[in-house]
Amino acid sequence: MKAFSMNAHQSLAIGQPVETPQAISPDAMVRFEGISKVYPAFRGKPGVHALQSIDFAIPRGSITGVIGRSGAGKSSLVRLINGLEKPTTGRVVVDGRDISALAGHELRLAQRSIGMIFQHFNLLSSRTAADNIALPLEIAGWSKADIRARVNELLALVGIADKHDRYPSELSGGQKQRVGIARALATRPSVLLSDEATSALDPQTTRAILDLLANINRELGVTIVLITHEMSVVRQLAKEVVVLDGGHVVESGHVADIFTHPKHPITQSFLSEVIGDNLPVSLASRIVAEPVAGGQAVIRVQVRGAGAGDTVVARLARELSLDVSLLSARIDEIGGQHVGSLTLGIPLGTSIGSPGGEGATTRVLAWLSQYQFSAERLGYVA
CATH class of the missing domain: 3.40.50.300 (P-loop containing nucleotide triphosphate hydrolases)
Known part of the structure; x- marks a missing residue:
């Protein structure tokens, strides 16, 4: 590959x-x-x-x-x-x-x-949710009134204001982690x-x-x-x-x-x-390792930016005069930017052994390399 x-x-x-x-x-x-x-x-x-x-x-x-x-x-x-x-x-x-x-x-x-959130919550089983959150404030020497106000503020922030008096054994895993987050934020x-x-x-x-x-x-x-x-x-x-x-x-x-x-x-x-293959089952089940005369090479291309996928397919078809098929696509928002994975079908020649058999695929990969796209050949479909 x-x-x-x-x-x-x-x-x-x-x-x-x-x-x-x-x-x-x-x-x-x-x-x-x-x-x-x-x-x-x-x-x-x-x-x-x-x-x-x-x-x-x-x-x-x-x-x-x-x-x-x-x-x-x-x-x-x-x-x-x-x-x-x-x-x-x-x-x-x-x-x-x-x-x-x-x-x-x-x-x-x-x-x-420096606050710390742990994988297994690290809550004290003998203390309520509120008392677990209060612990670092007690160690820091806060007054009882200030501790009470800060704990109530934090319980509301993490969405469990109604769990004030619940013990860890009475909380779900997500609720325990919310207590852990509130405790980590206690000292600002x-x-x-x-x-x-x-x-x-x-x-x-x-x-x-x-x-x-x-x-x-x-x-x-x-x-x-x-x-x-x-x-x-x-x-x-x-x-x-x-x-x-x-x-x-x-x-x-x-x-x-x-x-x-x-x-x-x-x-x-x-x-x-x-990411995995991100391919529809109907497509993944048809992909084979060897080229099929008259079929398509399957190419996956990573793109970024709004409209990037449309730009790639349109320019490939126009500049290389190819009938490029968009077999599947997935767009995610990652780090505040749109990142996509396109699966393209590139036509193969009718005779795989001939010079033009995979010529279109070679041209597409060279074009993608020229414009610095990350691409890989997944296989072939009939």
Whole structure:
């Protein structure tokens, strides 16, 4: 299967500029500068290089996804942000402060500006929803009146004002996570870390929680960092994405850029799990591996931007004088931009062994490569 990658600085829809990934800003909310993290050998087990040569920034007010398989370094990364771990080399700057250099009381004060949402909620079973949310405020020394007002405000914000006196055992998974989100927001943090926060939830509840986080980002302006192994979560919520593999950043940029032209194999594997073939069953069942005389080559093309799909098909037909068929199409909104997957049928010659048998397919792939579209040949149909 041959693929043509796309340059992020080129146009996807002909004549339509592409938004390039955001450069590292000096006003970034979180900056990783020359980070490595090595866990020393322990009880006969060798040391682990969890993170190596990490340099990237998370824009202030953004929603950034950090995605990787198990063991990629995600947990180490999040523990560096909230100061639970110190880097072996380099520094982590959060909201202008080198959190990796803080300790004791100064570190605890800094950690109040960094909220944390957990996969398994981490609620105290002996406390009601309201009391779980109140806990960080009690630790911070707030008055009872201020705590009561803040807790009521947060319960309303996350949509469970009626669950004030319910215990975790009386709440659904989604309701527990809403309590966890409210607790993470209690001390008005500037950064909210979501560590696999939807992994234990069903798809419908996951969508509701991600919608809630998007609303919190809009209303409060809090910077959200999504630690996840699910590209579907990144697609629904994030604007920027960082891909980790083996302790290295292997790819990063705007989510729409990554979805339309992934460069690294690990990113491509994540996307294949989310996008799949996206083909109607009636079409997928007809695709074969070998060309069929008089049939069609099936080409999938990734496009971006409103109307991009129409532009590609129309220009292909016009410039190459081909009867191009649109076999299927899917358009999603990813990172605030329209991203599409088109499946095209390209006519084959009546004699596959002749020079013109797959000539049209070759011309189409060359044309798509010239205009920097990502394309792959899926097979053939009669």
